[in-house]
Amino acid sequence: MTPGAERTDESAIRIGALVPLTRPGWVEAGRHLLAGFGLAVRDVNESGGIGGKPLELVVRDTAADSQRAAAAVDELDRLGVAALAGEYHSVVARAAAARADALGLPFLCSSAVLDALTGQPTDWVARLAPAQSHGWRIYADFLLGAGHSRIAVAAQPSVYWASGTRILRDHLVPRGGTVIELDMGALAPEAVNDALVDNRATALLLLVGHPEPVASIVKSVRRDPRLAGLLIGAPAGQPEFAEWAALLGEDGAGIPFLRYRPERLGPLGARVETTLRERLAAAPSFVAFEGYDTIAVLADALRSSGADRARIAGSWPRIAVDGTRGPIRFTRTPGIGVWQWAWPPVQVVDRDPADPDRLRLLRAG
Structure with missing residues (x-):
């Protein structure tokens, strides 16, 4: 789906996706992140969706701009997304996380590593990328x-x-x-x-x-x-x-x-790597795998919690997902104010x- 385009399928469960797709954002990183999102959404939907409902991405370009990202979070909140996924740039992700926390909107941060992703501890935000x-x-x-x-x-x-x-x-x-x-x-x-x-x-x-x-x-x-x-x-x-x-x-x-991936990928990671390589016409970066794993985690949360935002945020400590780069669990890590996968392979x-x-x-x- 192109950024800004909306589908009219009211039965779909929507996830807001924040990615840098134009300069001065790192466009190539945004493309890889979005490719990972898209492949995971396809896999979820081909396996029956979420309780029979399709999963749908609503994509917004942050262009590495914190104010633009915060405004996109507000818009996605009004559109009724169940959760947020993304962003690549750490400072932009911090702005998105602060707004998501204020709105009570679950946000799974894919790629940003800044330790202080939020100004205070929150249950609304979790992160896949390792802390800086x-x-x-x-x-x-x-x-x-x-x-x-x-x-x-x-x-x-x-x-x-x-x-x-x-x-x-x-x-x-x-x-x-x-x-x-x-x-x-x-x-x-x-x-x-x-x-x-x-x-x-x-x-x-x-x-x-x-x-x-x-x-x-x-x-x-x-x-x-x-x-x-x-x-x-x-x-x-x-x-x-x-x-x-x-x-x-x-x-x-x-x-x-x-980079944040193991030396050798398991069967899921190898399959995802092959498909992403075809989609990107290039070797997928670790950012593409972060994108896939983000949707895999959110799909697991949605299956157990439905589209209720508070229940999704409450599910972070119970999530157990076999991701492309290993088993994903979230914990509270000293000095980190969000639920953290500790740690992805480095x-x-x-x-x-x-x-x-x-x-x-x-x-x-």
């Missing part, structure tokens, strides 16, 4: 294990990037690491190189927007002979997407990133410079 602190600590351990103790962070002003920087510093410094902050609100990409040399950094982490300034920074660093041995990292996961390879070519290989991987289509597993957690 969990995944990024695994990434920090990978850096230390690879021998990197002087780590530069090129960051733009953002709640998400600031949170990532803090997590890295809090984990690395007590273990002998040094975190050097490069303010990309003040530095031009070409000035990054001199700062890396002056600070004797052995690794540079890109906590910046895509496609710019990330592409300019990578190209500049790759072409500087003084930085030939420097590790470039992108913990937020940008290199998994085909757009990264198309933008950077060989320069984009050998850059470790986080990998640190990179694209093999000798074969950029092949991903190399560097660490699992």
